Amino acid sequence: MTSAIALKGVVKSFGPTQIIRGVDLDIRQGERHAIIGPNGAGKSTLFHLISGRYTLTGGSVHLKGEEISNLPPYEIYRKGLSRSFQVTNLFPQMSVFENVRCGLMWVKNYRYSFWHLVDRERDLNRRVMEVLEEIGLANRQHVPAGVLTYAEQRALEIGIAAAGGADVIMLDEPTAGMSHSETDQAISLIRKVTEGRTLVMVEHDMGVVFDLADRISVLVYGEIIATDTPENIRNNKAVQEAYLGAEAEHA
Template identity: 55%
Template sequence: MTDTMTDALRLTGIEKRFGDTRILRGVDLSVRAGERHALIGPNGAGKSTLFSLIAGERRPSAGRIELNGADTTRLAPAALSRRGLARSFQTTSVFARLSVIENLRCAVLASQRGAAGFAARWLGSRRVEARASDVIEAIGLADAAHREAGALGYAEQRALDLGLALAGGAHTLLLDEPTAGMNRAEAARAIELIRATTAGKTLLIIEHDMDAVFGLADRVSVLVQGRVIATGTPAAIRADAAVREAYLGGFVS
């Protein structure tokens, strides 16, 4: 376990119960500042539930969550966003009737604090326009700036999802299966986009594509039946006998 000052995200003893059903059973996890950390495990292991706790959408039954050393266990999503945490979901969360650039403007505006009002911020802020323009270039959607987001292809919508997380200036990103539903070529492009646009940021990613995981992550944690059974480099996780038995199976030769 690393020193707290070097951890962007730290979970200690996290449990989650729904009635008598225990989903998470004492999860300890640390994600270092600037690290790309993958969370893998079989369906039903509790990965998305863990993300919902980190993002403030649910409360843990026990345990503590820290973001940059501060206790954020019971903060709501809006408060966590203001502290620099952003989450993308398994399915796209764009505003389908708004254009791509309008989606990004909204994301930038949501992160603004202390401005006179929503309309004044929208009409008068050069910072909003500059930030939205920078992000739309970074995610490769400048040519689609004025298209409705709902008219984009699926992979483009997932790129916009990433852009929404980036537009608010978040330093810690939770990406939930960013390549789900993509073919191999689309997934490879998505991973390269993530790599390019999240440089210097802290990334915790749920992903089932093992090529993507082992090609992107600095470290990998394996969640099985609500417990982290291993954390290590991709090479160490590949070689871990317990991980082979519990999850990777035939993937690792």
């Protein structure tokens, strides 16, 4: 099966401290892949290396067979990889509609060129409304993003990440801080917007992980100790000892 993302010997050090220690990882096209591990394992660092926010100390990253190691994030985005962040990353004073439109402007190559009269761009604005309908925020389109509920803000971020039609969507802690009902809604939304695409996510909620993921990779102290199906990860003794423990038994 073709790889969506392939990591080969990826290393990241900050000064003398090595955070990612020679990670090899193959994420297949069209699968939903979760990366889990204890706090401080290096999960967000690995996300930043794949998406171009951090430069690699060693190794390589490939996206759909093309090396993207150390490319700037906007170039990686243009090649079909989009991501959300662990901390909400919106324009709080701008409306919900404007937040989605800003994301789509990059896809249409506007690059925030203010001489374009974007209000007259019918195709662009139509696509924004399609995204808002998909994520359930069409009736909130004129509301400033900063006054949305936390769950609505996360839904908006997921929508923006998926809006440009990227083949690979990366979500960092998409359900963190949500109630049980909000988490259920987020799972449904993630399923919908990533249908037919590759999903890579970091998530602490094992219920979400076992519900969504086709395969799971376990990162401990900067190394992948296992990659397998949810059922096999649940029953993996080394994984239980290193991370899951009793949580896996009750997820």
